[in-house]
Amino acid sequence: MAADPLSLVFSALSDPIRRDIVARLAGADATVNELAEPYDVTVQAVSKHIKVLEDAGLVSRSKDAQRRPCHLEAEVFDLMTKWIERYRREAEERFRRLDALLEGMDEQSATDPPTKEATS
Amino acid sequence: MAADPLSLVFSALSDPIRRDIVARLAGADATVNELAEPYDVTVQAVSKHIKVLEDAGLVSRSKDAQRRPCHLEAEVFDLMTKWIERYRREAEERFRRLDALLEGMDEQSATDPPTKEATS
DNA sequence: ACAGTATTCAACCAAGCGGTTGAACACAGG
DNA sequence: CCTGTGTTCAACCGCTTGGTTGAATACTGT
Incomplete structure (x- = not known):
């Protein structure tokens, strides 16, 4: 665990869904459900993807009621x-x-x- | 199989050993054995790493006797x-x-x- | 022809990953 | 206080991955 930052970032971006999420977050912040909508995987799977991006330092999240909006950290x-x-x-x-x-x-x-x- | 090129490249560079290999190839071409020497894994493992880099288009190889020198494709x-x-x-x-x-x-x-x- | 060197192939193993389902948690609003 | 909504946790599954060992292949030089 706790791989080096560079490995985490490269690894995070090696998945097409995660790259697409980053691409969309470059345009606007979005919630997990919003982000999950276009893909035909469950929202839980997208939640995991976002966690990977978060661990890599690529996205941060704030709290807005029960929503957890994602923000790209470029x-x-x-x-x-x-x-x-x-x-x-x-x-x-x-x-x-x-x-x-x-x-x-x-x-x-x-x-x-x-x-x-x-x-x- | 046959993932998109971007995924292959990001994935290839998500491993520290492979990044180190790329770093060293940026300085000079090298054979599999030369490349394998610094790491405490078997030469077969390094051979696999090089194959990953090759599949991603990051390195090419020529033939020189029984040697297969690796060249960085930047x-x-x-x-x-x-x-x-x-x-x-x-x-x-x-x-x-x-x-x-x-x-x-x-x-x-x-x-x-x-x-x-x-x-x- | 033979022995040595460089590389890869094949089979295997443990761990990680992307995905699922089902349950749990957190919060807002009638 | 419930019900609905948004998100995550937990357990599981199949496939990939990074590693191993052992054998095979390919070529050189004497």
Whole structure:
């Protein structure tokens, strides 16, 4: 239990119903019953889905009589985008260097001999 | 089977080991054995992890003798970032409008009456 | 041809997940 | 004080998942 936040968020968004719920909450807050209406699963199942989103920090809930309106917490998105962008950038830079290396290869082939780790 | 691409990618990245593999592949291509070395699970388990990443389109593999080097395919990241950014933006715009509404409330309160669905 | 190395396949297991039904809880309003 | 509404809890079910072990496959180099 108590997996790391990143795992929780990615896992929460790996389900189509949960992604759809997030999509709809981006437009407006909604109650469990409202959220459950479009899907042909029971309201209990949707309640569980919302709990998963809540545990991941993606939604928060307030109390309004017996209703428990859901509200999207978009800040957690940053967690993901930061992770993704970090490695995307890293990979892209590696491509860039690889391209540069390949480009230099037909101009000269002995000025920079392949002695790995020359400088101690 | 054959879940939608977005679910596959989010699901693939919901595991810490798989995220770590992606992180390392962002720096350099690597073989299954190299990738498996740091973790205290069997190489078969890592092989399965890589298969999940492959099915999600996150890694591709080439053949080099008996080795099957893994290469990160960073383009799929775009799928996620586009999805995330769409709803993040939507949510942020909603906040913006809400703020504007709240700000306007102490200036006037009847120029735009709340008659929902007036046009039939 | 053979021995070693890299990887995957197959069968299995425990735990988790998405779903169900049925009961319980919480609150509002006549 | 009930009845209805909204939501959750609890137990259960079938399937998937992450892990294991053991065997099979694929290729290399001597």
